[in-house]
Amino acid sequence: MARFSPDNLRTALEIVGRYPIAKSATIPLLHLAQEQDGYVTDDAMEHIAELVGTTPAQVLGTCSFYEMFKREPVGTYLVNICTNISCQIMGGEELLHHAEHALGIKAGSTTADGLFTIEDVECIAACTEAPCLQVNYRYRHRITLEEFDQLIDDLRAGELADEVPPHGTLAKIRQHIPAERSAGVAPPSGVPEPVWLARNAEGGDA
Amino acid sequence: MAVTDHPKIITSRFDVTDGHTLDGYLRTGGYEGLKAALAKKPADVIEEVKSASLLGRGGAGFPAGVKWGFCPPGVFPRYLVVNGDESEPGTYKDRLLMERDPHQLIEGVLIACYAVGCSQAFLYVRGEMAHAQERIAAALNEAYAAGYVGKNIQDSDFSVDIVLHWGAGAYIVGEETALIESLEGNRGMPRLKPPFFPAAKGLYLQPTIVNNVETLANLPWIIEHGGAAFAALGAENSKGTRMFAVSGHVRNPGVYEVEFGVTTFRDLLYAPVYGGGIRNGHELKAFIPGGASAPWLYPEHLDTPLEAGVVGKMGTMLGSGAVVVFDETTDMVKACLRLVRFFARESCGKCTPCREGTSWLEKILARILDGHGRPEDLDLLLDVCDNISVGMNWPPKQTTICPLGQSATTPVASAIMRFKDEFEAYLGGPAEITVEVKGPAFVGPYVDAASKEVASVD
Numbered sequence A: 001m002a003r004f005s006p007d008n009l010r011t012a013l014e015i016v017g018r019y020p021i022a023k024s025a026t027i028p029l030l031h032l033a034q035e036q037d038g039y040v041t042d043d044a045m046e047h048i049a050e051l052v053g054t055t056p057a058q059v060l061g062t063c064s065f066y067e068m069f070k071r072e073p074v075g076t077y078l079v080n081i082c083t084n085i086s087c088q089i090m091g092g093e094e095l096l097h098h099a100e101h102a103l104g105i106k107a108g109s110t111t112a113d114g115l116f117t118i119e120d121v122e123c124i125a126a127c128t129e130a131p132c133l134q135v136n137y138r139y140r141h142r143i144t145l146e147e148f149d150q151l152i153d154d155l156r157a158g159e160l161a162d163e164v165p166p167h168g169t170l171a172k173i174r175q176h177i178p179a180e181r182s183a184g185v186a187p188p189s190g191v192p193e194p195v196w197l198a199r200n201a202e203g204g205d206a
Numbered sequence B: 001m002a003v004t005d006h007p008k009i010i011t012s013r014f015d016v017t018d019g020h021t022l023d024g025y026l027r028t029g030g031y032e033g034l035k036a037a038l039a040k041k042p043a044d045v046i047e048e049v050k051s052a053s054l055l056g057r058g059g060a061g062f063p064a065g066v067k068w069g070f071c072p073p074g075v076f077p078r079y080l081v082v083n084g085d086e087s088e089p090g091t092y093k094d095r096l097l098m099e100r101d102p103h104q105l106i107e108g109v110l111i112a113c114y115a116v117g118c119s120q121a122f123l124y125v126r127g128e129m130a131h132a133q134e135r136i137a138a139a140l141n142e143a144y145a146a147g148y149v150g151k152n153i154q155d156s157d158f159s160v161d162i163v164l165h166w167g168a169g170a171y172i173v174g175e176e177t178a179l180i181e182s183l184e185g186n187r188g189m190p191r192l193k194p195p196f197f198p199a200a201k202g203l204y205l206q207p208t209i210v211n212n213v214e215t216l217a218n219l220p221w222i223i224e225h226g227g228a229a230f231a232a233l234g235a236e237n238s239k240g241t242r243m244f245a246v247s248g249h250v251r252n253p254g255v256y257e258v259e260f261g262v263t264t265f266r267d268l269l270y271a272p273v274y275g276g277g278i279r280n281g282h283e284l285k286a287f288i289p290g291g292a293s294a295p296w297l298y299p300e301h302l303d304t305p306l307e308a309g310v311v312g313k314m315g316t317m318l319g320s321g322a323v324v325v326f327d328e329t330t331d332m333v334k335a336c337l338r339l340v341r342f343f344a345r346e347s348c349g350k351c352t353p354c355r356e357g358t359s360w361l362e363k364i365l366a367r368i369l370d371g372h373g374r375p376e377d378l379d380l381l382l383d384v385c386d387n388i389s390v391g392m393n394w395p396p397k398q399t400t401i402c403p404l405g406q407s408a409t410t411p412v413a414s415a416i417m418r419f420k421d422e423f424e425a426y427l428g429g430p431a432e433i434t435v436e437v438k439g440p441a442f443v444g445p446y447v448d449a450a451s452k453e454v455a456s457v458d
């Protein structure tokens, strides 16, 4: 595993087909690769480069810019604790220190059993619900230290499997554009003025 | 008149349990704006939006209808890119709009595409927002099946695909030209403007409209009820309603849709239906009026209306609608460092003043907090700020490709100019400041809220 599985390759090709220029699919395909393997492998980047018509180096260049893409395995559960301003003043840093203590690791590292990685992250758009965190990008709002411990216990016991999929799985629902309903991609050249704009030239109310 | 005596324009379905589904949306009047738009000429839809004076809700506050008019005539295809990257610290509204009312956003996208003549739309949603992505994907799938998106929408001659695109974690990608780079599969680094104004040379160098989620979410209501009804709400240039996230030390942190232009900061922080006052037994010390990039305001500014022009004249901005409230327990040096660290981490690295300046600001602030600061450090901090944004004036001067660099200077100038004593406590003695700081919010404006006159000391 590392190149796309047959199923994921089908999904990848569907995604590529939605963009006027295939390279635009790079980030969505990196997510797909991370969903398959838990992180982004070299083989996956080579496969993506083939699919979007660029070089593996270009794909790596893009991949390495974005925080969500991991170039090596992380825990099954990625625990992202916000310490940015609204969370900081509502106890986000204490929450982070508690988490480090409870799991026995520093932010940025993974527990020996491979279950948990902690990250000290920037604002995750839940500022009125501070302090907050995400586990594999699923939110926990206004979380207390006790609730944090409970969360870790529940994750360990596998009790949140429905709510929190393993690392890599972003959206469990994908967009599908049915061929017969699609308006089609608009490549950057050779597309005429959209027909409905002709209504602007008509007299009176269209 | 109660502060809540205004229609809910964009949050009307937040309490409707199934408001995110097509059934729930249609039951509550959904897609009526689209139908009304399709009965008009595209140019008349643009006029309607212009008459609403809808200011962009992404941060810069540019009028949406006017921006649409910047597409060069006769150049096609045009694209629409929805900015759903919401990452400015303190900002929390677009995620709610995407999770709770995805069809409203889709309808807004359709209206904009119809008006401007866009051949394809891309909805760029921040990568970390898994739930928002699921809600939008589900809504798009339903909307395609029901003939609201795609080919011959509602059996008309209007056809457009909306593609849901995932981001992957980078604040800078919220900047519109970086958003476009990212959508092209690249590192999210801003482009120079000019020549790369998106309306002229955007996605694949074609005319591209970039609009914020909240901006577009207003369109169904505006088209259904008319631009005049929208412009009847609010004041001066700030019309309609707007979402504000009130976070930090208030009793009821929350996201509130308020009447734009007339509601005051005092209403927002103290009204029982909004912030409900400072948390028990504490006093207001300062507040950030519009996201991490905005210069701070103080208790004497509470009666200022949430009006873009008035707040602009005071030397700050409503930005992304993020109000962060600090009570007297807040360590302003710590808060300042945390904000600066954010900008240092998120700088894309393309411009020297931003890349080097933000990391030096962070290092110096960190040593002050660690007790290793030097008396000249405050002047040094301001000097670095001055090199990133000359004079720290408002509107800010920029030495960089995008405004991120200059944004990093605002918490520093705010904290030092207002709370110098807190820095001196860390330094263990007085510190002299020689660098000239000109932004009115940093040096204390006089605000007469009753007459809405703002006299800057500049």
Ligand SMILES: Cc1cc2nc3c(=O)[nH]c(=O)nc-3n(C[C@H](O)[C@H](O)[C@H](O)COP(=O)(O)O)c2cc1C
Binding pocket: B055, B056, B057, B058, B059, B060, B061, B062, B064, B083, B084, B085, B086, B087, B088, B171, B172, B173, B174, B175, B176, B177, B210, B211, B212, B213, B215, B216, B402, B403, B404
């Ligand atoms: C550093 C930086 C970050 C930004 N982040 C966002 C963002 O997350 N969401 C957003 O809508 N606009 C953001 N903007 C503003 C956009 O560049 C752009 O002005 C906006 O999306 C236009 O939409 P509007 O006219 O509807 O507001 C950011 C700007 C800068 C300089």
Ligand code: SF4
Binding pocket: B172, B189, B190, B346, B347, B348, B349, B350, B351, B352, B354, B355, B400, B401, B402, B403, B404, B405, B406
């Ligand atoms: S100002 Fe900073 S973030 Fe903006 S382009 Fe320059 S280096 Fe990048």
Ligand code: FES
Binding pocket: A082, A083, A084, A085, A086, A087, A088, A122, A123, A124, A125, A126, A127, A130, A132, B089, B090, B091
């Ligand atoms: S500051 Fe923590 S979610 Fe925004």
